[in-house]
Amino acid sequence: MSLVVPGLKVGLSRDDLMMRAGVVLLAAILLMMLGLPLWALLAKGFEDRDGKFVGLANYVSYFSTPALFQSALNSLQVATITTLIVVPLAFLYAYALTRTVLPMRWLFQGISLIPIFAPSLLPGLALIYLFGTQGFFKALLGGGSIYGIDGIVIAQVFYCFPHATLILTTALATADARLYEAAEVLGTSKRRIFFTVTLPGAKYGLISAALVVFTLVITDFGIAKVIGGNFNVLATDVYKKVIGQQDFSMGAVVGMVLLAPAALAFLVDRLVQRKQVALLTARAVPLVPRPKLGRDLFFTAFCLLVSAAILTILGMAIWGSLIKYWPYNLSLTLDNYDFAKFDANGWDSYWNSVRMALGAAVFGTLLMFTGAWLNEKTRGFGMMRGVVQFLAFLPMAVPGLVLGLGYIFFFNAPGNPLGFLYATMGILVLNTVAHFYTVGHLTAATALKQIDPEFEAVSASLKVPIWRTFVRVTAPICLPAILDIAIYLFVNAMTTVSSVIFLYAPDTKLASVAAVNIEEAGTTAAAAALCVVIVLTSAAVKAAHLIADRFLFARLQVWRRR
Amino acid sequence: MAAMTYYLEVRNLSKRFGDFTALRDVSLDVVEGEFVCFLGPSGCGKTTLLRSIAGLDPQTSGTISQKGRDISALPPAQRDFGIVFQSYALFPNLSVTDNVGYGLVNRRQNKGAIAKRVAELLALVGLPDAGPKYPAQLSGGQQQRVALARALATSPGLLLLDEPLSALDARVRLRLRHEIKALQRTLGVTTIMVTHDQEEALTMADRIVVMNHGVIEQVGTPQEIYRRPATAFVADFVGSMNFMAGTLVAPDRVKVAGVDFACPPQEGLAPGQKVSLCIRPEDVRVRDLPANIANRVPVEVAELDFVGAFCRATLKAQAAADVAVTADFSSNLIRDLGVEIGTKLDIALPPDRLRVFA
Structure with missing residues (x-):
C-alpha cells in the first residue's frame, strides 16, 4: 500500500505561485546563510594548509594530540558539572516563582533574567575582581585559584541560570489545579504529590533545560577565555588555532568536534519534545498557589540568596569598571569608559554593535516572520518546505564559533560572488541572524499556528490576494511575537562574542569583541566598563519594550479588549 | 421536456x-x-x-x-x-x-x-x-x-x-x-x-x-x-427508531420471536432473510384499537422515562420478554389509561409505519 495517492492535478492560483516562489527564495537565502558555510567548514577539515585534500589526516592528528583531546574532555567535564548545579538551582527558583506565594514576584523574575543581557565574559571579569590574584575574597580560596575549572563553572552557572529558569518556569506554570485537588482528596502526602504530579509534569522541561545548559556551556567561548587560565576547552582551542596559529584546517576539525555534542544534545531534545503531549487541555483549571508560611519563607529566603548572588556579580562588574586602580586606589572614576585609551576603535565599537544589533533585529525579524509565514501557509510543496524547516532548525545545533568559522571559509573563498560581503557590517548581520534563526523562526511559527487556520480560506473565497491578508491581518495580529523576535535578536546581537569574533574588520569591530581584546591586553576595568555599557543598552531596550507593550501597544490593539 | x-x-x-x-x-x-x-x-x-x-x-x-x-x-x-x-x-x-x-x-x-x-x-x-x-x-x-x-x-x-x-x-x-x-x-x-x-x-x-x-x-x-x-x-441516525431482529417469511410478512407482523411489501429481499423490523416510538398505537387491527401485541410496561412533554415507555411483549419496543406516551394518555410500571396493555404496530431493513 502506498501513502502517495496519485491525485488530480489542481491548478495553482497566483497566490500559490507567489508563495512557492517565496519558499524557494527563502530556501536559497537559508542555504547561503547556513548550509553552504557549514559545508565549507566540513570540507576544510579534510584539507591541509595549502588546500590539498588529505582525507582524515587532520582528524587523526587531532585525536593523537593529547593536549587537544584533553580539551574535549575538559569541555564535557565543565558542561556536566554546570548542568548538575544549574538545573536543580533553576528548578527551585522556578518553583518559587510559580508554585509559592512570593512577595515581589516580578522583581525576582526580573533579577533572574539579568545575565541574559550581559556578554558571557562579564561574570568572568567579576570573578576576577572578587577572587582573582588581587581579589577581595582571595583569602577564602585558601591558596586555590579562581583561574581554571572552578572559575569557569561559577561563571557558567551565572550565565546559564536564566535560560534554565525560563524553561522551567514555563514547564511549571502549566499545571492543572484539578490534578492536585484529586490527589489531595485521595489523601496523598505532599511528598508523594510532588513526586507523582509535580515532577512528572515538569519532566520534559527538566530534560530540555539540562540539554540547553549543556550546549550553552560547551559552545561558550567568552568565559573560558577570560577565566580559564591554563584550563583549555574546545571553544578556546578553536580560537587559538584560528587566531593564534592561523591553522584553519585544524580549527575546522576542532569546530567539527565542537559541533558533535551540541548536535547530539539538539537531537535528543527534538526526540524528547516529540513525545511530549499537551498537559494542559483547554478545560484545565490553572493552579493558583495558596499562602503557606513555612514554605513561602523558605523559598523567599532562597530567592533572596540567588538574587543577591546575581546582583553581586553584576554589581562587582559595575563597581570594578568605576574604580581608578584596583585594588590600590579604590576612588571612583569614569576614566575606564574612555575606551579610546584602551582600544584604537574607542566608542566606535559600541556604535558598531548598536548598528549591527539594529540591522539584525530589522532584517532578521522580517526574514524570520515572513519565512515562517511562507512555510506555514504555502499549500502543498511539501519537499521544499521540509528543506526550509530543516535549515531553520539547523542553527540550534551549531555553535556560534563553528558558524563563524564556516563564514570565513565560505565568504572568503576565491571566486565566491558573495565575497564582497566579507569584512563588512553585512556579514556580521547575516551571521548573527543565521546564528539565532531557530528561536525567531519557532516564535513566529508558534504565533502563526495559534491564529485561525481559515483566514486564508476566507481570503481566497473573497478573492483577496493572500499577501494582502498577511499585511492587513496576519502580521498585525502577530505584532507581539514580532516584537519579541526583534528584541531577542537585538539583545543577542549586542552580547554575542563567539560567532562574530572571526568576522570583524578593523572598522566593524563590535563592543563584545573589543571587550575580549581589551581584557586580553590586561585592562580588566575597561573590559568590565564595556560589558556594563552592553548590559545597560540591552536591558534598556528590553525595558522600553515592556513599557511600550504596556502603554503604546495597548492603544494600538484595542481590538484585543472585550 | x-x-x-x-x-x-x-x-x-x-x-x-x-x-x-x-x-x-x-x-x-x-x-x-x-x-x-x-x-x-x-x-x-x-x-x-x-x-x-x-x-x-x-x-x-x-x-x-x-x-x-x-x-x-x-x-x-x-x-x-x-x-x-x-x-x-x-x-x-x-x-x-x-x-x-x-x-x-x-x-x-x-x-x-x-x-x-x-x-x-x-x-x-x-x-x-x-x-x-x-x-x-x-x-x-x-x-x-x-x-x-x-x-x-x-x-x-x-x-x-x-x-x-x-x-x-x-x-x-x-x-x-x-x-x-x-x-x-x-x-x-x-x-x-x-x-x-x-x-x-x-x-x-x-x-x-x-x-x-x-x-x-x-x-x-x-x-x-x-x-x-x-x-x-x-x-437510526435521524430520529429514534426501534429495531427488532426477525426473519422475512413472505414479501409482506416478518416473523419476530414467533409472531408474524404485516409490513409493506419488500422488493429485493428474499423470504428467509434475517431482517430488522423498525418503527418509530411515536408511531406505536395504544388508544382505541379496533378489534381486527393488524399487528396487535399484548405488552407489559417495563420502564417509564419522564422526558418532559411526554414519557418514553419501554414495553416488553408478554409472549416474549426479550422483545421490547419503546413508545412515546403523552401525559394525557398516561393519565387516561392509568399507565404505570407493570401495567399490561395492547399496542398495535401500524403496517404502513413499519420499515424493514436487511
Whole structure:
C-alpha cells in the first residue's frame, strides 16, 4: 500500500505561485546563510594548509594530540558539572516563582533574567575582581585559584541560570489545579504529590533545560577565555588555532568536534519534545498557589540568596569598571569608559554593535516572520518546505564559533560572488541572524499556528490576494511575537562574542569583541566598563519594550479588549 | 421536456488521505437556489465534501462543475463561493465594517458604494449598529452573523456553511436557524450547510444528504428522510427508531420471536432473510384499537422515562420478554389509561409505519 495517492492535478492560483516562489527564495537565502558555510567548514577539515585534500589526516592528528583531546574532555567535564548545579538551582527558583506565594514576584523574575543581557565574559571579569590574584575574597580560596575549572563553572552557572529558569518556569506554570485537588482528596502526602504530579509534569522541561545548559556551556567561548587560565576547552582551542596559529584546517576539525555534542544534545531534545503531549487541555483549571508560611519563607529566603548572588556579580562588574586602580586606589572614576585609551576603535565599537544589533533585529525579524509565514501557509510543496524547516532548525545545533568559522571559509573563498560581503557590517548581520534563526523562526511559527487556520480560506473565497491578508491581518495580529523576535535578536546581537569574533574588520569591530581584546591586553576595568555599557543598552531596550507593550501597544490593539 | 441542468454537479468524487478513504465515489446534484444539508456523524466525510467543493481540500478523483463550468481543478480563489466556518474566522484586528467590506475593497469599488453595501448587509443580518465594533466585543451569535454578512458581501453564487451553529449555545442556535433560513430564502442563494445536528438539518434544509463512512446513504427532503429512511443507518441516525431482529417469511410478512407482523411489501429481499423490523416510538398505537387491527401485541410496561412533554415507555411483549419496543406516551394518555410500571396493555404496530431493513 502506498501513502502517495496519485491525485488530480489542481491548478495553482497566483497566490500559490507567489508563495512557492517565496519558499524557494527563502530556501536559497537559508542555504547561503547556513548550509553552504557549514559545508565549507566540513570540507576544510579534510584539507591541509595549502588546500590539498588529505582525507582524515587532520582528524587523526587531532585525536593523537593529547593536549587537544584533553580539551574535549575538559569541555564535557565543565558542561556536566554546570548542568548538575544549574538545573536543580533553576528548578527551585522556578518553583518559587510559580508554585509559592512570593512577595515581589516580578522583581525576582526580573533579577533572574539579568545575565541574559550581559556578554558571557562579564561574570568572568567579576570573578576576577572578587577572587582573582588581587581579589577581595582571595583569602577564602585558601591558596586555590579562581583561574581554571572552578572559575569557569561559577561563571557558567551565572550565565546559564536564566535560560534554565525560563524553561522551567514555563514547564511549571502549566499545571492543572484539578490534578492536585484529586490527589489531595485521595489523601496523598505532599511528598508523594510532588513526586507523582509535580515532577512528572515538569519532566520534559527538566530534560530540555539540562540539554540547553549543556550546549550553552560547551559552545561558550567568552568565559573560558577570560577565566580559564591554563584550563583549555574546545571553544578556546578553536580560537587559538584560528587566531593564534592561523591553522584553519585544524580549527575546522576542532569546530567539527565542537559541533558533535551540541548536535547530539539538539537531537535528543527534538526526540524528547516529540513525545511530549499537551498537559494542559483547554478545560484545565490553572493552579493558583495558596499562602503557606513555612514554605513561602523558605523559598523567599532562597530567592533572596540567588538574587543577591546575581546582583553581586553584576554589581562587582559595575563597581570594578568605576574604580581608578584596583585594588590600590579604590576612588571612583569614569576614566575606564574612555575606551579610546584602551582600544584604537574607542566608542566606535559600541556604535558598531548598536548598528549591527539594529540591522539584525530589522532584517532578521522580517526574514524570520515572513519565512515562517511562507512555510506555514504555502499549500502543498511539501519537499521544499521540509528543506526550509530543516535549515531553520539547523542553527540550534551549531555553535556560534563553528558558524563563524564556516563564514570565513565560505565568504572568503576565491571566486565566491558573495565575497564582497566579507569584512563588512553585512556579514556580521547575516551571521548573527543565521546564528539565532531557530528561536525567531519557532516564535513566529508558534504565533502563526495559534491564529485561525481559515483566514486564508476566507481570503481566497473573497478573492483577496493572500499577501494582502498577511499585511492587513496576519502580521498585525502577530505584532507581539514580532516584537519579541526583534528584541531577542537585538539583545543577542549586542552580547554575542563567539560567532562574530572571526568576522570583524578593523572598522566593524563590535563592543563584545573589543571587550575580549581589551581584557586580553590586561585592562580588566575597561573590559568590565564595556560589558556594563552592553548590559545597560540591552536591558534598556528590553525595558522600553515592556513599557511600550504596556502603554503604546495597548492603544494600538484595542481590538484585543472585550 | 429538456434535460434539467443542475447548479452544482458532483460526479464520482473520491478523496483519500494516505490509506484512509474520506470520500468514496460520491455523486450529487444541487438545484439553483436550493438549501442542502450534509448530515452525518463526525468522520463521515461531510466536511471533506464541502472542502472539496470549495477547492480547499481538492479531491483525489472525480469532477465538480458549477453552473456548467468544470471547476474540478481550480484553486479556491478562482471558484465562486462564500464560506462561513464554525470558528467564524473573523479578522480580530479589523472592525465589523472592515470585516464585511474585506472582499469589496479589492473590487475597485469607490468608498461610498462599499460603505452603502456594508450597511445594507449589516441591516440584512440584523446588526445595523455593529459597524465600528471589533469581533471580540460581539457575542458568538453576533459574530456568526457578521461572518455571514462577510461571506454574502461579494454576492457569491454558492454559500458554504461549515457547522456554522455548533459553537453557539442552544437558545441562540434555535434563533439563528430561522434567521439563516429566512435570509437564504430571501436572497435565493444556493446554500450547502454541513451539520451533525439532525434537528438543524430537518428544520433548515430543502434536501438532506445523509452521509456515513465516506458514502451518501440517502438524499431526500426532510420528510422523506424521516418517514422513509432508505437504510438502517439513516433510520437510526435521524430520529429514534426501534429495531427488532426477525426473519422475512413472505414479501409482506416478518416473523419476530414467533409472531408474524404485516409490513409493506419488500422488493429485493428474499423470504428467509434475517431482517430488522423498525418503527418509530411515536408511531406505536395504544388508544382505541379496533378489534381486527393488524399487528396487535399484548405488552407489559417495563420502564417509564419522564422526558418532559411526554414519557418514553419501554414495553416488553408478554409472549416474549426479550422483545421490547419503546413508545412515546403523552401525559394525557398516561393519565387516561392509568399507565404505570407493570401495567399490561395492547399496542398495535401500524403496517404502513413499519420499515424493514436487511
